[in-house]
Amino acid sequence: MKLFLRTLALLCLLCAFAGCGRKEAAAPGAATPIRIGEFSSLTGREAGLGQYTHMGVLLALEELDAAGGLLGRPVEVIAEDTQSKAGESVTATRKLVSRDHVIALIGEGASGRCLEGAPIAQAGRVPLVTPSATNPKVTEIGDYIFRVCFTDPFQGTVMAKFARDSLKARRVALLVDVGASYSVGLAEFFKERFKADGGEIVAEQKFAGGDKDFRAQLTAIKAANPDAIFAPCYYGEAGLILFQARQLGITLPILGGDGYEAPELIEVAGAAAEGAYFPVHFSLESTDTRSRDFVQKFTARFQKPPTGVSALGYDALMLVADAIRRAGTTDGAAIRDALAATHEFSGVTGRITIDSARNAHKPASIIRVRDGRFQFVETVAP
Amino acid sequence: MPPKSQLWLLATLVVAGIVSAFSGRIDPYFLDVAMGVGIAVTLAASLNLINGFTGQFSLGHAGFMAVGAYSSAVITTNFGPKLLPLVGGQVWILFPIALVVGGLLAALAGLAVGAPSLRLKGDYLAIVTLGFGEIIKVIFQNVDAVGGARGLVGIPNYTNLFWTFGVAAVTVYVVWALLNSTYGRGFLAVADDEVAAEAMGLNPTRYKITAFVVGSFFAGVAGGLYAHLKGYLNPGGFDFNKSIEIVVMVILGGMGRHVGVILAAILLTVVQEPLRQLGDWRMILYSLLLIVLMITRPQGLFVWPLWKKKNA
Numbered sequence: 001m002k003l004f005l006r007t008l009a010l011l012c013l014l015c016a017f018a019g020c021g022r023k024e025a026a027a028p029g030a031a032t033p034i035r036i037g038e039f040s041s042l043t044g045r046e047a048g049l050g051q052y053t054h055m056g057v058l059l060a061l062e063e064l065d066a067a068g069g070l071l072g073r074p075v076e077v078i079a080e081d082t083q084s085k086a087g088e089s090v091t092a093t094r095k096l097v098s099r100d101h102v103i104a105l106i107g108e109g110a111s112g113r114c115l116e117g118a119p120i121a122q123a124g125r126v127p128l129v130t131p132s133a134t135n136p137k138v139t140e141i142g143d144y145i146f147r148v149c150f151t152d153p154f155q156g157t158v159m160a161k162f163a164r165d166s167l168k169a170r171r172v173a174l175l176v177d178v179g180a181s182y183s184v185g186l187a188e189f190f191k192e193r194f195k196a197d198g199g200e201i202v203a204e205q206k207f208a209g210g211d212k213d214f215r216a217q218l219t220a221i222k223a224a225n226p227d228a229i230f231a232p233c234y235y236g237e238a239g240l241i242l243f244q245a246r247q248l249g250i251t252l253p254i255l256g257g258d259g260y261e262a263p264e265l266i267e268v269a270g271a272a273a274e275g276a277y278f279p280v281h282f283s284l285e286s287t288d289t290r291s292r293d294f295v296q297k298f299t300a301r302f303q304k305p306p307t308g309v310s311a312l313g314y315d316a317l318m319l320v321a322d323a324i325r326r327a328g329t330t331d332g333a334a335i336r337d338a339l340a341a342t343h344e345f346s347g348v349t350g351r352i353t354i355d356s357a358r359n360a361h362k363p364a365s366i367i368r369v370r371d372g373r374f375q376f377v378e379t380v381a382p
Numbered sequence: 383m384p385p386k387s388q389l390w391l392l393a394t395l396v397v398a399g400i401v402s403a404f405s406g407r408i409d410p411y412f413l414d415v416a417m418g419v420g421i422a423v424t425l426a427a428s429l430n431l432i433n434g435f436t437g438q439f440s441l442g443h444a445g446f447m448a449v450g451a452y453s454s455a456v457i458t459t460n461f462g463p464k465l466l467p468l469v470g471g472q473v474w475i476l477f478p479i480a481l482v483v484g485g486l487l488a489a490l491a492g493l494a495v496g497a498p499s500l501r502l503k504g505d506y507l508a509i510v511t512l513g514f515g516e517i518i519k520v521i522f523q524n525v526d527a528v529g530g531a532r533g534l535v536g537i538p539n540y541t542n543l544f545w546t547f548g549v550a551a552v553t554v555y556v557v558w559a560l561l562n563s564t565y566g567r568g569f570l571a572v573a574d575d576e577v578a579a580e581a582m583g584l585n586p587t588r589y590k591i592t593a594f595v596v597g598s599f600f601a602g603v604a605g606g607l608y609a610h611l612k613g614y615l616n617p618g619g620f621d622f623n624k625s626i627e628i629v630v631m632v633i634l635g636g637m638g639r640h641v642g643v644i645l646a647a648i649l650l651t652v653v654q655e656p657l658r659q660l661g662d663w664r665m666i667l668y669s670l671l672l673i674v675l676m677i678t679r680p681q682g683l684f685v686w687p688l689w690k691k692k693n694a
Binding site for chain 1: 409410411412414415418520523524530531532533535608611612613614616617618619623655658662664665
């Protein structure tokens with residue numbers, strides 16, 4: 001009984017602790033703040049993605065507040081963690097929509113989890129802008145779902161075009177993470193375009209997210225004698241793939257998707273990362289003044305350079321802010337209409353125009369890893 | 383006058399039905415958490431029959447849940463438009479049929495896994511079920527008809543408070559009634575001492591398989607509820623961690639306790655929500671909470687001397 005009471009006391013303490021946090025979050029301001037919800041993978045397997053996005057959103061929020069907020073009201077971002085776990089996004093978005101009454105949502109850079117949360121935003125008539133969910137199905141969910149990044153078909157097509165035209169590759173091997181919708185989607189669109197251009201897919205190897213050893217697949221690929229390897233996946237696996245490929249003596253160019261873009265790629269693969277190519281939404285070497293400005297501010301604020309998703313997170317919040325300003329109200333339908341009418345919005349990732357399918361139209365930059373850093377190669381326009 | 387336990391079941395069903403009728407006025411976030419609780423109770427109570435009462439160690443509960451989730455979702459999503467007119471357009475007829483079919487397929491999977499592997503004891507079974515859970519996940523990841531790795535989208539949101547709590551009540555009742563029947567005493571006998579049970583003329587393998595099949599059935603039904611609650615299924619959601627989550631509920635509640643396991647399922651589901659305020663610290667605190675609870679209450683959180691084991 002004593003033990004039970006002790007446990008109970010401990011639980012009460014924890015609950016009280018949790019209660020404190022709640023009050024802190026809802027600090028009363030002069031005017032009621034405009035609440036924008038963010039749900040991203042702040043912990044778990046894709047924490048790098050979520051945290052870099054979140055930093056971009058934070059920077060945008062600080063700039064908005066410094067400029068006096070929106071419509072004369074301060075702006076508040078309520079961030080929820082999805083733990084990189086299936087099933088969590090639903091609860092997180094339901095909380096943001098029904099409990100916090102957010103007027104817009106920014107969220108989940110990973111397509112799988114965005115597909116989970118988006119129907120709730122759609123049903124609640126809350127406009128949602130995803131920073132980096134590239135799967136085409138996401139915006140097909142409904143007319144309240146937007147994105148500021150390019151899509152998987154675009155990425156796959158661009159890389160196929162790049163492999164064929166710039167790398168002069170005729171035979172390509174695929175290495176696909178069958179556990180990630182992102183990887184499967186990219187591979188599909190790459191294959192379609194590459195074959196249409198007269199290329200040949202000589203091998204198609206599979207792995208599951210979280211795998212650490214790719215030597216078996218890479219050996220099979222080596223045996224097929226391709227000109228290049230297309231291995232769309234996130235940076236964690238990509239680093240290991242690059243490292244093990246070079247160990248096996250494979251010196252071919254290895255192509256990926258925007259998931260490659262993280263400093264961890266070079267940390268994991270080291271010198272083996274040389275000769276990796278991938279498309280990015282945003283290049284640190286961009287000469288555009290807005291982009292340069294963003295890189296400077298971000299580095300000053302967080303003591304590290306931004307990644308593509310940081311820039312997309314920043315653009316996502318700025319795009320929403322722009323729509324709220326143009327709508328002149330916090331009404332969901334009005335903001336949706338304003339978002340849909342976005343034309344040549346000058347973001348840090350380029351000029352964004354929202355098309356009729358609610359996707360962003362903008363160019364992609366191809367990056368090559370050289371001398372341990374991400375080097376800009378060329379721009380491919382849609 | 384039916385027995386007291388059946389009155390309890392009936393009362394729970396009636397209350398769930400009445401509350402559910404007013405669910406339109408309840409905050410959707412609160413509803414989401416409440417339905418999550420109902421599903422957690424179903425999962426924990428069904429696993430308790432296998433891990434707690436029969437003394438086996440299954441680590442594949444999420445796999446059975448996945449079987450139920452996918453099969454019922456396919457019925458309502460792919461065949462729903464054709465089947466709905468057959469039942470007069472009534473969702474409340476189609477949905478339970480989908481749930482039961484999902485449960486039956488999960489039970490079938492349970493039989494397929496259990497029949498050969500339940501001849502093994504202890505750790506071996508844990509490893510076999512662990513493997514099964516992973517296989518199921520990988521199969522769904524590779525079947526394009528159910529969305530593959532991209533996940534199954536557009537599942538109708540049929541799950542409501544009545545179904546979640548109704549199913550939870552039925553599960554708890556069935557497990558309770560089964561164990562308090564003459565036949566059911568065999569489960570406890572197998573858990574206590576397999577050799578002695580065999581000497582008394584019981585067939586331990588048969589009991590273990592029965593427990594496994596019944597447990598899998600309810601896990602499958604819970605999976606169906608989960609699918610129609612979230613509206614989206616991703617094979618990644620049924621990984622090893624999900625199985626562990628359910629095992630933790632059973633262990634924390636006290637293996638082979640009815641009330642304890644239900645309370646643990648409720649606690650572990652609800653406690654994650656206030657912890658949301660803490661952001662990055664949430665997962666650390668949640669894990670810390672589990673460690674502290676396991677150190678201070680290794681026999682189970684909700685076991686205290688008032689409820690002696692097997693006092694019924």
